[in-house]
Amino acid sequence: MSVFDVAVIGAGAAGMMCAAVAGQRGKRVVLLDHAEKLAEKIRISGGGRCNFTNRVVKAEHFISANPHFCKSALAGFTPQDFIDLVDRHGIAWHEKHKGQLFCDQSSEQIIDLLRNECVDAGVQWMMPCAVSEVKRTDSPHTQEFVLQTDQGIVKCHSLVIATGGLAIPQLGATDFGLKLAREFGLKIIEPRPALVPLTFNGEQWRPLVDLAGLALQAVVSTGSGRHAPAFMEDVLFTHKGLSGPGILQISSYWQPGEPIALDLAPDSDMEALLIEAKAGGRQQLGNLLGNFWPKRLSEQWLGELATSRIADLPDRTLRELAARIKGWSVVPNGTLGYKKAEVMRGGVDTRELDQRTMQAKAVPGLYFIGEVVDVTGWLGGYNFQWAWASGVACGRGLV
Template sequence: MDVTTLILGAGAAGMMCAAQAGPGTLVIDHAKAPGEKIRISGGGRCNFTNLHAGPGNFLSQNPHFCKSALKRYTQWDFIELVDRHGIAWHEKTLGQLFCDGKSAQIVEMLVRELRAAGADLWLGTSVVGVSHDGSRFSVILDREGRRIPVTAQNLVLATGGKSIPKMGATGLAYDIARQFGLSVTETRPALVPLTFSDQRFAALSGVSLPATTSANGTSFDEALLFTHRGLSGPAILQISSFWREGDEIALRLAPATLYEDLRAARQEAGRVNLTTALARHLPARLVEHLAGPLRLTGNLADQSDARLRAICDALSDWRHKPTGSEGYRTAEVTLGGIDTAGLNSRDMQAKALPGLYAIGEAVDVTGWLGGYNFQWAWASGHAAGTAIAAGARA
């Protein structure tokens, strides 16, 4: 079987690429349904992009690499596509856009787009082997137990990273990239809960509050969640991309006004217990947990300015050293990937092997939490797909 373009992976980037590449394109995926990560994202409503998406929201060894694709296919372009398909959406916090209905609407939209462009989609299909004879790629596929040889002018690596292996995630894209001479940077779980071997927060499991988390010079202001295994919530998922084993994280739990609020409360109601006063600003279970370590005893009237300041300082810089993370099992994305030094930033094509493309999560471009990784999938898939289509017309 001969095709113009073979896309490995029917995820966000792969389907977007197929919708641009057009006739002669075959998209394959080992799963029984396309866009599995899209379906489970955003609590089933798909945080499909972010109003504030830009190069500053992405991590890479080359922070400039993502600029071209993101500039040429923006969040506004994807919103226009969503609107054209009549999918209702809403903005949550921090520019995050979600479907009003189910995330399956985004999957269905992408399938309609790729089929309208003349591309084919094979599910339940895996890769057995890949080679290149100097002019075309030869790929052996396994489709429902049948070996099918396919030759293609273009091969697109869109199989993602290692995150969520229970969905079948593997390092296939990295293996193929290395086979053809591309380097792969260090990969690690990202947007992932952090864990502590001593389960020090088990008693606080389920407690959530707004917080600032910091690590290695980067900070995020979002919700923090205590779990039996450690720390989670958006604030922790964000900082996990910047944290490394052996590093501390700093948690700011106290509102910026806490010191002045406690002083004012001391003037008005000095007989109120200190823990009661603090529980007006922080979850009661957290205050109870901290009562011993911070010696939270007595009434407000018993506390000097220096004592109140010391308490507030402790709550503003609560430091802990995580043992590790929950790993790829729960990580939303993979940090690192195919080295951008070997790719053309305009069309995502390998510099050393024309016809080989890498897009989406497989590449060393990782977004923040909040729809940014989907926007990279749309932008990089669009960049590769339009370049393939342009080459076919030339």
């Protein structure tokens, strides 16, 4: 039997961060993970270069049933704090699109950083190690968790659950954290795939199948009202539907049955352009749209109209066409699911947790951090920043 102050289940982004910080405080910490290989999700992240944070991180970059919950942890450990850590470890990095920060070389460097921080803080490892049961002793004076593992019994004073979300089950994602939360009576916000390609009914999509592989910039939105989210990003046509950063972003907000709307010419006033072009003589509609779109798209979109002279078309036709280009509304029939999702939306209801420490209010000593918690970031380094920040908040705050 092994006895520790803290056991962290899940040696991923949040778990390693938390273990290192708790170890630096002098806690005896053990990290348990069932995987053979350390931190596979970090390894494959950001196309192998790990988009480890974003220059600007605010609560509005996260989706949660309790949108203010993440603020305290995010303020306690900022993107600059992680950049400082990356710099201390001599990892070269660069900024890409919209404040996204990536390693110059490889995401393995971030795994090494976290592993070294844990080793330096005296953290012990049990990996691979499966946990089959978790019990909490019920004495009012002593708080203790007893874990049954395939390497024997582990006892700890504080238990941190950092087992991540359900995305990419082929890399060892499990519902361990969600199940455990339920066992301890905590509420769960229904989980579903997020940052995931959207699919369409086969019949509906058939006319667009030939566009597979084509990408263009669009504004993608869903829902209605003042706070309806909209993203200006690339959209990619696929054999089954739509993907690309713009679609991944909106997928996290999309509700089944709802349409999504795409502005396929976001930088232009299409209606004014078409009406003005009428005065321009012999220009064909296909040629005009070819100034904005790949030829394949304008031909497919316009069909027979592509060879029509704009001057010969009634204003109404041009207005309708412009409205369709600026607000193409389509109803996805689903997503490609957890196998292709980058993250899980939903998770442990944050109203059950203390925002400063991530401790379950009703279960002293039990903590949830990272993606298993109902805080889901946009694409762009936000999910790792949440993993680091929630891990640090817990590592600093746990007793």
